[in-house]
Amino acid sequence: MRRNFALCITLLVAAAGWGTVLYAQESRVGGTWTIVSTEEPDTLDPQKTGAAVAAAIFQFVGEPLLAHDFSNRVVPGLADSWTISSDGLVWTFKLKAGAVFHNGTPITAQAVKASIERAIAPETKSPVAKAQLGPVKAVDAVDARTLRLTLSEPFAPLINNLGDPRLSPIDVRAAESAGSGFGRAPVSDGPYVVKEWVSGHHVTLARNPAFTWGPPYMHHGPAYIDQIIYRFIPDSATQVAAFESGEVSQLGLPPHDVARLQATKKYQIFRFLRKGVGEFLEFNVTKEPFSDIRLRRAMNYAINKDVLVKVVLEGLGEPAYGPLPPSIWGYWPGIVDYAPHYDPAKAKQLFAEAGFTPGPDGTLQKAGRPLAFTLYTTPADTGVRTAQLVQANLRGFGVRMDIQTYEFGTILEKFKKGDQQAGFMGYTYNEPDIMYIWFDSANIGSGLNFSHYADPKLDALIDAARHATNLTKRAAIYVDLQKYVVDKALWVPLWTNYNYIALQPWIKDAKIHPDGYVFLGDAYLTKR
């Protein structure tokens, strides 16, 4: 009797507790959170996009096989568990039960297999997703919930890449029937669905109430915020005004406004060093004048990076000296001393050694031809301002630089073709394997090797780094790689900015993730 009574009380308390939790969770649901973006995605097909904003949106729309927790450990995503063979060639994943795509289709191993095969297929022309899969040569569905990847060689970045939102599984049958429309309304498996995309204005994401297969650091169940809107506002002054008036909820702060908004003490402001080199000048080594390495080296000594950080970033960043920033694993701190610094005397000497002498009007020339080139950049504020400062900087040395702006999608196409003599670029990435994407000769023309530099020795180094599963060995190879790239002067790295993200005060439990974004899976709004 007493035992039954105790049991009843226990059950009642448990039910009450559970009910409170559920009620608390339920009562958190609702509201709209508006995130500002300067750029609009090229497409929302995660396998076809090359744009960072599309990957950011896919943090909400997709759920990849693996995830990274707040200590940067790899944890389950869509895959419950996984094993890797000792030779690193066979990866087996056990998928969580009950996961479905946004259209209700169950996510089986066959469906994930089809998705991965689509990413790798040459017809898809995937700029990033395919590179992230690397040497995956076969995908098999062992049974309905077991997926096996077979690699042709060990690939160190894969464990990290499988947590990238661009490798979230998509419903291939829906993609086939939607054709090009799939890029406007993708079907994936994440906590949010793409509800609408009004060109030039916004993308609206709606909460997916069926979502229960999130990573372990997220509460079990669907997200709380009802709608997430990505609003495209090109002008930075308008962005800030809209944020301060409360019309938008989350904003990447322009450096100019950081101090002022911090002083109001009204907003949560997160800061982190961008995971990527924010701006670098990239030479096309197959075209005059930068086919000459002596000239490229001279340029590296001629450009004053501290001024750029001070003026363009208002001091909120650091000069960059190599292809990797301090915020990505594998960065070698010794690169700061190893790489060229601003040294006008040395620059002048190197220009002379490359055969350039001042002409009658002060412009450097060689064999009667002036040293002049056109720099391509996107119209983004920081890019244009950096370009103008570099232009003035170079004029002091007798180098004439013209600036030509192209919209982001167009500039990618031109760089791939090798139209440019030099261009500005920046990147955000998670892995030192970004060096494969920028420097391997396999990526000339179809990928992002915009310097069009083909060097078997560099390819071999990159290959070794991708194979090395021992972390110490891998780090050592990346030291060599950073030195090599600096020696060949393929870039002039310019700066890496601090990212400041401001949030309105009516959100709770929003957390900054080490991968460089605001995690909203547990966040809820106090004002709806």
Place this chain on the structure above:
Amino acid sequence: MPVLLVVSVLVFLMSHLTPGDPATIMLGENASAADVARLRHELGLDRPLAVQYGRYLAGVLRGDLGRSIRSGRPVALEIWDRFPPTLQLTLGAMAIAAASGVLLGALAAAGRSGAADTIVMSTSLVGISMPSFWLGLLLILLFGLMLRWFPIAGGDDWRALVLPAVTLGAQAAAVIARLTRASLLDVLPSEFVRTARAKGLAAVRVLFRHALRNALIPVVTVMGLQFGALLGGAVIVESVFARSGLGRFAVAAVQSRDFPVIQGIVLFAAAVYALVNLSVDVAYLALDPRITYDR
């Protein structure tokens, strides 16, 4: 109509004479020579220029303006999608400019060298000279942020239209104000005005009803021309206020060298402009019974 024909020829020539082969652009870097040749044949790029123009014209008359290189969607659809916000903005700006311009100009003329006159003239000078970019941001700060009367990156309702329309219409309003004032000053001393007064027609308002109708004829002409300026100015205003419209879309198309879109927008804008000026001609009939058209 002949204007539109000339525009279509110019627009067609523009894209065919600029460097860059559309087929290569569309297929991308990895296309084989055979693929490029095949697409050129499909698009009719290997036919003589006159034939290509003929096909283009036939397409336009059917409503087919080609496909956007960037998105692959039909150009006509892309333009039609984005035209309503720009139309709203331009009409709103035109309404504000016309109403405030005529009113202020009339007040200035009535004041005749008084305080009202000076105020209106100097304000209009500022309005003509102020860059719309700066005015827009100023209005955002004052009415959007400080006073919170209007939304900044607003949505669909009329309140989101006010600040952009005022920004866009400011310059036109200033021009119209000055012209109305000058025109009224011309008309006020005339016979029929004195007659109306002598007849004892009561309110000054009624006077303005008579005098203004006459005075407005040159003003209406200018309004029609201003409409073109407004369509152009919409580009800047749409960027500042983050509105998705044809102006911003045109800039994006130029930046991405999306020729079919650029051609389509130019043709479309020319057609709209021609239509507006036709309406101006019709408006004359309402304003001045002396004007008739021989057909």
